Amino acid sequence: MELRDYLRVVRRRWISILMMAIAVTAAAGAFTALQTPQYASTARLFVTTAQTDDSQLLQGGQFSAQRVKSYADLITSRELAQRVITDTGIEVKAADLTSHVTAQAVLDTVNLDITVTDADAHRAQLIAQSYAEQLTDLVRELETPAGQTDAPIKATIVDDASLSEVPVSPKPVRNLGLGLVVGLMLGFGIAVLREVLDTRVKSLDDVAEITDAPTLGTIVYDASAVKSPLLTQVPSHSPRAESFRVLRTNLQFVDVDSKQKVFVVSSAVPGEGKTSTAVNLAISLAQGGNRTLLVEADLRRPMAAKRLGMDEAVGLTSVLVGKIKAEDVTQTHEESGLRFVASGPIPPNPAELIQSHAMEDFLAHARDEYDVVLVDAPPLLPVTDAALLAAKADGALVVLSHGKVTREQVRLSIERLAQVDAHLAGLVLNKVPAKGKSYGYGYGYGYAPDAGPAAER
Known part of the structure; x- marks a missing residue:
């Protein structure tokens, strides 16, 4: 089909294309309205070593950067989730809790961001703060050599868990916009298919x-x-x-x-x-x-x-x-x-x-x-x-x-x-x-x- 053929399809079937766009946009709006608002809270940790010598500082920084990736993976562990549950007193299973938390190592830094999403903004802040505190304790326990009291590397809370009353999801404008675009594309695709199959x-x-x-x-x-x-x-x-x-x-x-x-x-x-x-x-x-x-x-x-x-x-x-x-x-x-x-x-x-x-x-x-x-x-x-x-x-x-x-x-x-x-x-x-x-x-x-x-x- 040439460009003029596609334009002819639009002229012939613009009503069905528009109806499909409206239907998909309405579906996106209904889906957005039915979703429970989710709030996010983020805490930031800084990972560092105890070396003070200049040559050891460089090696320690590289070591810390490698460790940050491991600590990010620990966020989804059942052990850490259970500690947070015990600390906060919330009634939730460890497996369910880990699905609401994510950790991301900031590129080319030794910083670690912990983000928790929940239907309640204050509860999200409580859980995020507990995760940051419990992770620092877990890092100290894991990194302290046997028979010693100090760990060569430690995690420090730089930013306490934030509190935001603005939900991160759903996003009505984005969802409706995507619904409109998808509806137009779907309507046009169906119109072209009908035009190809319709030999009248x-x-x-x-x-x-x-x-x-x-x-x-x-x-x-x-x-x-x-x-x-x-x-x-x-x-x-x-x-x-x-x-x-x-x-x-x-x-x-x-x-x-x-x-x-x-x-x-x-x-x-x-x-x-x-x-x-x-x-x-x-x-x-x-x-x-x-x-x-x-x-x-x-x-x-x-x-x-x-x-x-x-x-x-x-x-x-x-x-x-x-x-x-x-x-x-x-x-x-x-x-x-x-x-x-x-x-x-x-x-x-x-x-x-x-x-x-x-x-x-x-x-x-x-x-x-x-x-x-x-x-x-x-x-x-x-x-x-x-x-x-x-x-x-x-x-x-x-x-x-x-x-x-x-x-x-x-x-x-x-x-x-x-x-x-x-x-x-x-x-x-x-x-x-x-x-x-x-x-x-x-x-x-x-x-x-x-x-x-x-x-x-």
Whole structure:
């Protein structure tokens, strides 16, 4: 992925990234709130030898520095912990006490810092002071040779245990900051992973990665399409109507040398809106002054006649079996002037009828009579009907449902057309969100006339 791909991921999924950042930050805040405040107290010891000669002082200093490391290790001993417990009178096990104390030899010195953390600041000070005192006694006992009373090396308390009312943990600002950073990184990582695993077509860039065929238009998503599926049922300046006018205009530039054109309208899989697209594109063409014929050639699940409110008792299948002439089954959609041929009775052998010479004769006759013929065909992947029809037509228009069809399904559909030498005239991206400016011309803004008589231009 390139930089622009990552930026596209952020633009697409910024809400989920932000939600993840908020969630992790909230979790960090809850974790911080549930933690018991811990206070620290530190005491400092100075380790030295008893030599006074200059040459012995240097050797003694090196010896002391080596000893400091050993004394730091003694801090976690059970013996010293038990002495502190006895001295302070606190009720705690030696193993538990050692987990709250640390010792650190200051680099290049003979100083030893003892730090104790506890939920009570005064108790932390008490334990730290006791550790310092008990360690000095333990050092004296360990370093005094047998039969003597003085040790050649001793530990002296330089700084008594400190008292601080400010807890050392938790640290709310740090925890919340880390939570925010981790949340953003986690959210972005999940977003990138979802983007990589999500192969659905959701932009013109996705389409361009699959094929060089042009995208002739993008149909804006309209929630009212369920109740008002036809362009004749919506205002002429609505975003959906404008989307089809753009598609109609772009379609006129396909094979500009041919005046009569036959296009098959299909999709990769069912439910992408290919029938709605075919019907409304045909209405838009008819409204634009083109002699337009819409043929319902989906002989398995015909829906166009119901959308238009036309008779479906007789139609294409009746013509193909020779029972009736094409002129006798052609109907007119009064609101738009569109000419329409329904599917007729559903046959048991749709593919055989579509491959027949009668189908070729029907399309040839329709080509001579009309400027544009749109053939509503079944989806490409489930059955071969659409590919067979496309091979007899001037080209195929493949409708892609935004956010539903996958890139692999689109690729297989294009391969299905190529196998029968059918021409892919273009693609139509359907159900595009109105706010998706990057998806093409289906902006969804609309540009209706102002209602007032003195509207400002």
